[in-house]
Amino acid sequence: MTDSSRRDFLRTASTAAAGAALVSTLAPRAHAAGDETLNIGLVGCGGRGRGAAAQALSTEGNVKLIAMADAFREPIDSALNSIARETNKNETAIIDVPEERKFVGFDAYKQLLALPELDLVILATPPGFRPLRFAAAVDRGAGPRHCRCGD
Numbered sequence: 001m002t003d004s005s006r007r008d009f010l011r012t013a014s015t016a017a018a019g020a021a022l023v024s025t026l027a028p029r030a031h032a033a034g035d036e037t038l039n040i041g042l043v044g045c046g047g048r049g050r051g052a053a054a055q056a057l058s059t060e061g062n063v064k065l066i067a068m069a070d071a072f073r074e075p076i077d078s079a080l081n082s083i084a085r086e087t088n089k090n091e092t093a094i095i096d097v098p099e100e101r102k103f104v105g106f107d108a109y110k111q112l113l114a115l116p117e118l119d120l121v122i123l124a125t126p127p128g129f130r131p132l133r134f135a136a137a138v139d140r141g142a143g144p145r146h147c148r149c150g151d
Helices: 001-030 046-058 072-085 109-114 130-140
Strands: 030-032 038-043 064-071 094-096 100-103 118-125 147-149
Touching: 001 064, 030 064, 046 072, 046 094, 046 118, 072 094, 072 100, 094 109, 100 109, 100 147, 109 130, 109 147, 118 130
Parallel strands: 038 064, 038 118, 064 094, 064 100
Antiparallel strands: 030 147
16 A cells, blocks of 8 residues: 555545544434434345344334345345334334335445435445445435434
């Protein structure tokens, strides 16, 4: 590695860490206005993604899993079944992922992020893929629905 590429790596990693810290600082106070349901999407349907989605659906309030994306189809189906089993006792958890919102391939995250009704995305892909997907999610912004962060 050259000194220039090390500097570029450190600059990029520092920026990503600062962004993640900012998001984690705001996330506990973020909520949908009124009685709206938060529509979430999952990118990366392996074990960590399954767990994160199940945790999100187990929170108080109205949360709905509406879309899933992975490089391969099998993890999507497997994760969907697992999440449904884990959250079946939670009456506020809603899972509504029809075939047209199951995205497969290395650019599947782009299709998921293009959904206008999406409020929140869980990025659970391997670490090497995360910066690109994180940047795409940040560039997407809040979309047509607005969340209040703190009061």
